[in-house]
Amino acid sequence: MTSRLITVSATLALLLSVAACGNMSRRDQNTATGAAIGGVAGAVLTGGSGVGTVGGAAVGGVIGHEIDPHRDDRDRK
Numbered sequence: 001m002t003s004r005l006i007t008v009s010a011t012l013a014l015l016l017s018v019a020a021c022g023n024m025s026r027r028d029q030n031t032a033t034g035a036a037i038g039g040v041a042g043a044v045l046t047g048g049s050g051v052g053t054v055g056g057a058a059v060g061g062v063i064g065h066e067i068d069p070h071r072d073d074r075d076r077k
Contacts, residue, residue, distance in 0.1 A: 004048030011039045011053070027065060034064020 015036040024032070038060015039053050046052025 007043040030064040030067045035061035
């Protein structure tokens, strides 16, 4: 339980520090947000395992990087 608390706390701290980076591009923000959410999900799903946390962060970062908020706007024109 203590390991899980540390992992979740560290991930939340990362998420808050990313929120303070206002000069990031939209794609960079999506990547960082995806990594933070993926890290938390990986930690929860694997019971606080470091491998699960890092794996979740990697997968979440890739998914966040591929999200393009302007894709719908280009498709409509």
